Amino acid sequence: MVKNRKMKVIINSVFTILLALITLTACKKDKKTDTTAVDTGNGGATGLIISPTDPGIAVSQGFFLDSWQAKTFTKPATQNAAKPTASSITVTADFAQVVSKVSKNLFGNNMNPFTGQYTDAGLVKNITNLSPNIIRAPGGSLSDVYFYDLPAGGKPADVPAQLLKADGSVDPTSGYWSGMVTDSWSISLSNYYSLLQKTNSTGIITVNYGYARYGLSDNPVETAAHYAAQWVRNDKGRTQLWEVGNENFGNWEAGYRIDVSKNKDGQPEILTGQLYGSHFKVFADSMRKAASDIGTTIKIGIVLTDGDDQNNSVGVQNWNSGVLSAAGSSPDFFVVHNYYTPFNQNSTPDVILATPSAVTASMLSWVNNSVQKAGVAQKPIAMDEWNIFASGSRQQVSYVNGVHAVLVLGELIKNQVSMACRWDLANGGSDGNDHGLFTFKQDGTANFTPRPAFYYLYYFQKYFGDRMISSAVTGSTDIVSYASSFTSGEAGVTLVNKSGTDQAVSINFKNYYTGSSYYYYTLKGGTDNGSYSGKVTVNNNGPAGDVGGPAGYATLAANSSGTSGGITVNVPARGVVFLVCDKK
Structure with a gap:
């Protein structure tokens, strides 16, 4: 009995000591946390502070953060x-x-080939100050009719004289675009590369996927893929980021609908996501082989929709599911475009400024869900076209669009996206429906005058860490x-x-x-x-x-x-x- 009492006393004493140590340790931890209080007298912390720790790199960021500085x-x-x-x-x-x-690839921009040669000294200086770091070419939908090594007015022998509209009728205004131009109003491929060098930028190039659809050769897919690969070779390692086609899910894109009576490899009249995904693999294999041949490595992006495409009234339905199931692990990154506000709506400032948070979150959720349903791996995301569709009151050229740009950049960083290119440097639209960051053929204003959005983008990058x-x-x-x-x-x-x-x-x-x-x-x-x-x-x-x-x-x-x-x-x-x- 005595021995048991002593044992109980010892056990109770040890328990009391342990409890006291645990309590003391907890108090110390609480005290450290509590010392992060703010002194409202100077807006800073008082007492001890906690050192910051970087989070892991999200899959949505991936290699786009490799160049972080x-x-x-x-x-x-x-x-x-x-x-x-x-x-x-x-x-x-x-x-x-x-x-x-924060990735430097987040501040990119687009150029298109019909707004001059981009040799103006003032323009080059402003773009350098803006520091987009990455400039996409050759220019949105024109990418799907662009032939980088042909002179002005040139076209391959194996393309139709005219392309088809979405309704199947012949488009008399359709034509092709060339990279070896000398006209003052259209930039040459050599001047694009020169602009990158002058502004300390790198490129992202969209190769012509439409050629794989409307081409008239016996195997237009291989022909178009080999043509894209030859551009990679001629690029000589200057460009690491490439993508196959532009918004190919849309009925406004060249190659969405083809004349099957002229096609020689049995392709359907209307493009499907499954078909594009299978064609992407052919392009990617050829382009990677070309990169390997010249001793470099490239990353290739695949086109996805930014929102629910199951009931798409202006293009291919169920695009993402078809693309991802067919392409599998072949893409290095996913490409989305987003113009945030309702199409051609005369939106109010409240409507415009409400979109960055809600629309960005919805877009990323849609892409992630598409990937999960397809059973493929998540990849880094590049939003390499973005702006607003609001029109009717000169919204696109107003300062409100600059405020919108700040919100978009903030939301992209917060949602761990590390590559984006705004549309675009110059455009030349009418009545204020112009996405250009600089003026072009605007009455009463010198070409390449910076619009309000320029200043918001400039100060954001300058004053954001x-x-x-x-x-x-x-x-x-x-x-x-x-x-x-x-x-x-x-x-x-x-x-x-x-x-x-x-x-x-x-x-x-x-x-x-x-x-x-x-x-x-x-x-x-x-x-x-x-x-x-x-x-x-x-x-x-x-x-x-x-x-x-x-x-x-x-x-x-x-x-x-x-x-x-x-x-x-x-x-x-x-x-x-x-x-x-x-x-x-």
Whole structure:
């Protein structure tokens, strides 16, 4: 009995000691977490902070992050700016919570071959400043009628004189495009390569898939695939990213419908996803062999739809399921395009600015579900055309489209997409229905004048770090925040105000010791054309003419305020603030 009592006492004592140690350890952990509180006096952390840890690379990003680069923030010239006196809206960014690394391939753009030779010095300088890093060619739907090595007006002997419309009738306006042109209004392939070199960019090239459909040879698929492979050889390793065809699911694309009486390999009149997927494998095999022959490696993308295609009224139904089941593991990445707003709707700013979050999430969900249902492996995603379809009030050339661009980039990073190319550098549409980042044949305006969206894209990349960190907004559903960190140690926040009234916003950083100052650029629209001004001001500096923004955008002084008393800025109605805070 005595021995048992002693044993119980010993056991109870050990248990008490262990419990005390566990409690002490838990308290220490809680204390460390609690010290990430924010000092509202300077907007930074107090006490101990947690160091950030990079998340793993998502499959949707994959090799597009291979070229990731650390960024060092360079303090700009500054001018003192007064702070708002009060704010009921707060953004809290957590320096320790890394959402994703930011790929330089996210800021790409498109060119098309009918807007000049792109040799204008001012244009080249602006594109260099914009730093798209990647420029897609030869130009959307024209890719499916493009022959890179033929002179102007040339076409192969094995193509029809005219192509078919979606309804099966002959299209008298159809024709072919050539890469060896010398006309001033059309860019040559050599000048495309030259533009890449001058602007420190790389390319992504869309090869002509339509030729595999409308070609008149005995085996048009092999002929077209070999032609694409020959371009890879002639490219001589300059381009690592390639894709087969453009939006081939659509009834507007060359090759969607062919004249079966002229076809010699038994293809159906209307393209199917299954057929394109099987043809893709032929292209990919030929192109990879060509790359191997010249001692280089390439990545090849396959065309998918961005949304439910089961009841597609303007193209191939069940495209993704057919493509993926036939192509299997052959593609290196998936290609989607997205024009966000309802087609040709005279959309309001509220409608336009609501689309980036909802539409991006829906698109990625659709692609992921398509892949899972097909039973194939997920691949990196490239959204290498994007813009808005809104029209009727000059939406596409307005500053609102610039605000939309900021939201799209933020949502892509947040959803771990690392390759995108906006459509396009210049276009030449009429009545404001023009996706071009620069003007082209716009009455009263010099060609290649930067439009408002240019400035939003420029400042986003300049003031967004190399990692997105988590952020949250309290006090408003109209303010959207995207926070970032620089490898050099600074933290930043991009703020978007989707509402029609100015909003004062306070910013707090967790797990970050703020320095003495913060710097920011405020972009807002002009007063012309109602809700859709064609002008933008940057820190109250506007354009000299009727289009775009300040000519001296690259050297404009940033607004600067002290962190003492808190970090607070005014975000104008439908405006954007790009802010970076000093490190301690």
